[in-house]
Amino acid sequence: DVKVTQSSRYLVKRTGEKVFLECVQDMDHENMFWYRQDPGLGLRLIYFSYDVKMKEKGDIPEGYSVSREKKERFSLILESASTNQTSMYLCASSPSFRGPNTGELFFGEGSRLTVL
Amino acid sequence: AQKVTQAQTEISVVEKEDVTLDCVYETRDTTYYLFWYKQPPSGELVFLIRRNSFDEQNEISGRYSWNFQKSTSSFNFTITASQVVDSAVYFCALSTAGGFKTIFGAGTRLFVKA
Numbered sequence: 386d387v388k389v390t391q392s393s394r395y396l397v398k399r400t401g402e403k404v405f406l407e408c409v410q411d412m413d414h415e416n417m418f419w420y421r422q423d424p425g426l427g428l429r430l431i432y433f434s435y436d437v438k439m440k441e442k443g444d445i446p447e448g449y450s451v452s453r454e455k456k457e458r459f460s461l462i463l464e465s466a467s468t469n470q471t472s473m474y475l476c477a478s479s480p481s482f483r484g485p486n487t488g489e490l491f492f493g494e495g496s497r498l499t500v501l
Numbered sequence: 502a503q504k505v506t507q508a509q510t511e512i513s514v515v516e517k518e519d520v521t522l523d524c525v526y527e528t529r530d531t532t533y534y535l536f537w538y539k540q541p542p543s544g545e546l547v548f549l550i551r552r553n554s555f556d557e558q559n560e561i562s563g564r565y566s567w568n569f570q571k572s573t574s575s576f577n578f579t580i581t582a583s584q585v586v587d588s589a590v591y592f593c594a595l596s597t598a599g600g601f602k603t604i605f606g607a608g609t610r611l612f613v614k615a
Contacts, residue, residue: 394544
């Protein structure tokens with residue numbers, strides 16, 4: 386069964402802390418994504434990666450960074466967490482867009498982060 | 502600019518009722534893909550359907566059907582004879598050729614009461 390696994394379902398952090406959200410996929414997908422989900426706003430793209438060590442900013446990258454050292458793993462980093470980063474974070478992956486590709490995203494279960 | 506609008510924030514129906522979730526999109530691209538995803542209480546978004554811009558055929562899958570109309574830039578989703586297990590948040594999404602940036606609507610929360 387194909388899977389995208391996010392390391393933590395729930396996290397509580399304090400303002401100013403450094404936060405790591407980890408995501409691993411077992412489908413050998415080239416592309417990985419981090420989204421943020423907020424009520425009334427849907428999902429907004431933070432960063433994506435189309436290859437190891439490659440990353441591109443999404444629509445709301447401010448306050449975040451990412452790391453992709455291995456194909457299967459994509460990490461989201463909050464260098465100094467703030468209360469407005471309290472949210473649900475969703476990781477997704479998809480196969481290469483170079484060949485036949487459906488654009489379908491495979492999602493993890495999400496990580497709900499609360500910053501106090 | 503690309504945009505997806507799901508005007509219905511919440512819908513509540515009684516089991517066995519039919520329900521339609523609306524989706525309106527905006528894009529200047531001629532090649533694009535439209536999607537519907539379901540997010541049950543567990544949190545994981547699940548892919549339901551993809552449509553490309555050159556295929557306006559409606560699609561039916563069991564109790565689910567989708568109506569794609571380019572003339573009105575709409576991609577509506579109908580659940581026939583709804584069931585309690587259909588209770589979830591449903592997202593409509595749009596991606597253009599290249600596909601790295603998928604734009605999601607705000608979602609419609611569907612409650613199906615027994």
